Amino acid sequence: MRRIALIVCILSVGLLLGGCWNREELNELGIVSAKAVDLNDSGEWEASFQITVPRSTAATSQTSGSQSPVTVFSAKGRTMLEAVERAGTESPRRLFFPHIQVIVISERVAREKGLKAVLELYLRDHERRETVNVLIAHGRARDVLDVLIPFESNPAYAIDGIIRRTRMQFRDVPTRLQDLIMMMANPYRNAVAQEVLVSGDRDKQSNLDALQSTRSAGVIKLGRMGVFKADKLVGWMNERETVGWAWATNHIKEMMLPFPCDGKELTSGSASSFQVETASTKQKAVYEGKEIGIQLNIRAEGSVSEMACQTDFREAEGLRSLERSIAEAIQSDVESAVRKARDLGADVFGFGDVIHRTDRQAWSVLKANWPSRIRELSIHTNVEVSIRRIGLTNDPFTKVLGNQEDKDG
Amino acid sequence: MGVDVLVSQLAENLKAIEDSTGKSSDVVIRSILGVRTSFALVYIEGLVDTDIFNNNILQPLTSAANQVNDQFLEGFETFFRHHVNVASMAVTDRFEAVLSEMFNGNVIVLADGWANAAVVGAPKWKQRNVNEPTSQTVVRGPKEGFVEDIGTNVALIRKRIKSPNLWRIDRTIGTITGTKVCVMYINGIAKDSVVRELLTRLDRIQVDSILESGYIEEFIQDASYTPFPTILNVERPDAAAAALLEGQVVVLVDGTPFQLVLPVSFFKFFLSSEDYYQRFDIATFVRGIRFVAFVIAMVLPSLYISVTTYHPELLPTTMLVTLAAQREGVPLPAVLEALLMEITFEVLREAGIRMPRTIGPAISIVGALVLGQAAVEAGLVSAAMVIVVGFTAINGFVMPAYNIAVAARLIRFFLMIMAGCLGLYGVTAALLFLLIHMCGLRSFGVPYLMPISPRIPQNLKDVIVRAPWWRMHTRPKLIASPSNEVRQRKHLRPGARRK
Numbered sequence: 001m002r003r004i005a006l007i008v009c010i011l012s013v014g015l016l017l018g019g020c021w022n023r024e025e026l027n028e029l030g031i032v033s034a035k036a037v038d039l040n041d042s043g044e045w046e047a048s049f050q051i052t053v054p055r056s057t058a059a060t061s062q063t064s065g066s067q068s069p070v071t072v073f074s075a076k077g078r079t080m081l082e083a084v085e086r087a088g089t090e091s092p093r094r095l096f097f098p099h100i101q102v103i104v105i106s107e108r109v110a111r112e113k114g115l116k117a118v119l120e121l122y123l124r125d126h127e128r129r130e131t132v133n134v135l136i137a138h139g140r141a142r143d144v145l146d147v148l149i150p151f152e153s154n155p156a157y158a159i160d161g162i163i164r165r166t167r168m169q170f171r172d173v174p175t176r177l178q179d180l181i182m183m184m185a186n187p188y189r190n191a192v193a194q195e196v197l198v199s200g201d202r203d204k205q206s207n208l209d210a211l212q213s214t215r216s217a218g219v220i221k222l223g224r225m226g227v228f229k230a231d232k233l234v235g236w237m238n239e240r241e242t243v244g245w246a247w248a249t250n251h252i253k254e255m256m257l258p259f260p261c262d263g264k265e266l267t268s269g270s271a272s273s274f275q276v277e278t279a280s281t282k283q284k285a286v287y288e289g290k291e292i293g294i295q296l297n298i299r300a301e302g303s304v305s306e307m308a309c310q311t312d313f314r315e316a317e318g319l320r321s322l323e324r325s326i327a328e329a330i331q332s333d334v335e336s337a338v339r340k341a342r343d344l345g346a347d348v349f350g351f352g353d354v355i356h357r358t359d360r361q362a363w364s365v366l367k368a369n370w371p372s373r374i375r376e377l378s379i380h381t382n383v384e385v386s387i388r389r390i391g392l393t394n395d396p397f398t399k400v401l402g403n404q405e406d407k408d409g
Numbered sequence: 410m411g412v413d414v415l416v417s418q419l420a421e422n423l424k425a426i427e428d429s430t431g432k433s434s435d436v437v438i439r440s441i442l443g444v445r446t447s448f449a450l451v452y453i454e455g456l457v458d459t460d461i462f463n464n465n466i467l468q469p470l471t472s473a474a475n476q477v478n479d480q481f482l483e484g485f486e487t488f489f490r491h492h493v494n495v496a497s498m499a500v501t502d503r504f505e506a507v508l509s510e511m512f513n514g515n516v517i518v519l520a521d522g523w524a525n526a527a528v529v530g531a532p533k534w535k536q537r538n539v540n541e542p543t544s545q546t547v548v549r550g551p552k553e554g555f556v557e558d559i560g561t562n563v564a565l566i567r568k569r570i571k572s573p574n575l576w577r578i579d580r581t582i583g584t585i586t587g588t589k590v591c592v593m594y595i596n597g598i599a600k601d602s603v604v605r606e607l608l609t610r611l612d613r614i615q616v617d618s619i620l621e622s623g624y625i626e627e628f629i630q631d632a633s634y635t636p637f638p639t640i641l642n643v644e645r646p647d648a649a650a651a652a653l654l655e656g657q658v659v660v661l662v663d664g665t666p667f668q669l670v671l672p673v674s675f676f677k678f679f680l681s682s683e684d685y686y687q688r689f690d691i692a693t694f695v696r697g698i699r700f701v702a703f704v705i706a707m708v709l710p711s712l713y714i715s716v717t718t719y720h721p722e723l724l725p726t727t728m729l730v731t732l733a734a735q736r737e738g739v740p741l742p743a744v745l746e747a748l749l750m751e752i753t754f755e756v757l758r759e760a761g762i763r764m765p766r767t768i769g770p771a772i773s774i775v776g777a778l779v780l781g782q783a784a785v786e787a788g789l790v791s792a793a794m795v796i797v798v799g800f801t802a803i804n805g806f807v808m809p810a811y812n813i814a815v816a817a818r819l820i821r822f823f824l825m826i827m828a829g830c831l832g833l834y835g836v837t838a839a840l841l842f843l844l845i846h847m848c849g850l851r852s853f854g855v856p857y858l859m860p861i862s863p864r865i866p867q868n869l870k871d872v873i874v875r876a877p878w879w880r881m882h883t884r885p886k887l888i889a890s891p892s893n894e895v896r897q898r899k900h901l902r903p904g905a906r907r908k
Binding site: 015016022023024025026027029031033052054055096098099101127154157 | 717718719721722726727729730731732733734736737738739742743744826827829830831832
């Protein structure tokens with residue numbers, strides 16, 4: 001009995017001595033929802049943190065509406081963590097990073113310093129997650145954190161929502177930190193990252209009053225796609241090129257694809273829409289004579305959901321010609337992406353890996369100064385489109401109107 | 410006490426009785442003067458059926474006392490056997506036996522010149538009717554519950570099992586209370602070794618009083634230093650009968666409607682007799698709910714504490730923000746908050762039992778409104794904590810066996826302290842510790858976690874899943890005697906082709 005009492009004593013003392021050392025109550029945490037990295041003119045890091053104000057964010061809270069749902073702290077430092085620490089001293093609560101949704105890095109940082117400092121921090125620290133979104137800001141990164149967005153009280157969640165939706169319904173843009181690291185760690189591939197921009201009036205939208213008007217003075221958008229060499233930003237791909245990139249790398253989920261009627265120019269009056277429902281791309285390395293090249297086999301299925309052409313769907317030939325027009329539209333997008341990649345001398349498609357996988361010997365010669373060799377690489381695109389549905393009507397409405405005009409005449 | 414055996418002088422015997430009962434006024438001595446000798450009837454008021462006493466004992470004896478007949482000449486015993494019209498009659502010369510029989514509600518017949526006493530059975534006392542059980546209720550199933558009288562309880566079981574193999578062994582335990590304890594089992598189905606072990610343990614008890622089966626339980630259980638009960642108690646005769654048919658032994662104790670069932674495994678505490686009356690699919694579902702509820706009742710507050718104070722990164726972001734918003738301005742750390750709320754609830758619950766019926770509703774108003782809502786509105790506790798504590802408490806009421814729910818309550822506090830000190834690591838460690846502890850428990854030789862550990866596939870048909878009746882061919886292994894495991898024929902599924 002006495003022995004048992006002794007054991008219990010020792011155990012409970014051990015428990016008490018060891019106990020509670022890293023306990024932290026929720027109301028002692030400053031939950032960081034977004035982070036921005038800027039570079040100021042004297043070459044110091046400027047880290048900004050968007051911290052959730054739980055009281056005004058939670059659904060049932062009575063005080064919400066009178067207080068901004070987030071607050072932003074900024075601090076400068078010679079290293080990233082020095083800046084983090086200084087920002088931490090401004091905040092009455094410990095900055096808590098695991099729930100960070102977005103890291104916004106300014107274009108200037110990406111171009112001049114590269115992302116290595118940011119990535120290093122994230123790979124080393126156990127409190128940070130690799131699933132966080134990394135975006136490149138057009139302009140000052142901090143500005144993105146200031147914008148309030150309707151629906152989501154917390155702007156960072158809104159940005160995350162925008163990204164999710166893009167990923168589900170348009171193209172699987174690589175925004176996660178882990179995607180970026182995977183791409184950057186591959187010496188023969190160039191990384192890409194999504195751009196984020198504030199369009200409109202940032203200052204007005206950073207005020208809580210902004211949420212009380214029906215029209216937002218400023219909105220947050222995902223824009224172009226940045227192309228990296230190693231960890232430094234070297235150029236941008238515009239929207240068309242980004243779509244082409246997504247087609248070439250099997251990142252298309254669903255999308256609305258505008259296409260012109262056989263061979264005409266794509267103008268807003270005469271374009272039809274093809275709703276891509278499933279899409280897949282296979283990258284293959286093929287030989288043309290002695291030269292190894294890349295072949296892209298793209299398959300897309302979907303439905304025609306807007307018609308401006310006078311095609312007769314009752315005939316198989318009509319459908320086929322539409323499919324050809326769509327395929328041409330896809331092909332021209334891919335070509336524009338390839339053109340941009342060649343301009344930059346950057347392999348953003350991972351073609352190097354394809355060749356490596358197919359023919360190791362050829363690769364050992366090619367890899368010498370790989371990314372720039374993409375300029376000479378022959379790239380072929382085969383697009384196969386099948387239209388599954390044409391919607392509820394056969395004839396385009398323009399045709400119906402056309403008949404009427406005939407009657408009048 | 411001076412006397413061991415009765416003497417032949419009636420006056421002396423009566424005096425001895427009066428002395429040892431302290432002339433208590435409820436000890437009634439009725440003398441009859443006869444021609445040849447005089448008699449005395451001694452009984453305790455209130456314990457004896459007055460109708461039987463008047464019509465079958467007093468009246469025939471008085472009329473017979475005046476006539477000297479053949480039977481009288483043959484001896485007192487024959488005389489009494491002829492003139493006392495009561496089924497049960499015994500003769501003893503031991504003074505102690507006389508006293509104890511008297512307190513059992515028998516009438517003692519003494520005669521002058523006879524150094525013996527006739528013990529005539531006419532017990533009857535006020536007893537509760539057989540009512541619906543209060544703590545183990547069912548929707549479908551018999552509404553009879555055990556009562557305080559052991560005779561009635563045995564009859565309730567006998568009524569359900571009409572077999573000569575239902576055997577009964579009696580013991581009287583408690584030097585002062587002399588409580589009747591009766592062991593019932595089905596010969597051939599129950600394990601002999603268990604019955605023998607049980608009797609040894611019962612015989613070892615040297616105690617002055619047994620007022621409830623809980624006394625017996627604590628004397629005979631395998632492990633005392635554990636929150637887990639190793640003996641089940643039942644308030645329902647049908648549950649007791651089902652236990653007997655599975656090879657378990659039932660210990661009935663006089664004076665309580667709660668009878669002991671042993672040996673049991675941990676999972677037995679989650680089974681309600683209704684499981685066997687409802688369809689098997691719904692029974693299985695409900696059982697699943699009970700197991701989940703048990704786990705929730707044990708770990709929910711500690712999980713909440715550890716996740717919010719040590720591992721907020723585990724929570725989904727929106728949930729974290731919502732919880733954080735509720736904790737704004739709450740002065741206490743989450744552990745203390747949880748402990749405080751849990752203790753408040755335990756107080757409310759205890760008060761609820763003690764509270765007079767008439768002001769019962771008041772306690773729920775005070776408890777729910779004043780302590781819950783007002784505390785949240787005042788910002789003393791977070792609303793989430795009230796939800797956690799409330800939900801935990803409700804889960805604690807799901808278990809059919811009260812004593813396993815109590816175990817969950819105790820463990821909950823232990824886990825909460827562990828969570829407060831060490832977070833999820835502490836909770837995991839504590840749960841592992843409990844698991845190891847449970848693996849070591851036995852109930853009359855049956856491993857506590859049987860049939861999960863040791864794994865007995867044959868028994869799994871009635872643990873988490875309740876198989877349909879036609880699938881349960883065998884009685885549980887390790888509990889029932891191995892020689893009589895088959896319960897029914899196989900292939901009894903309705904519509905199945907005979908084989």
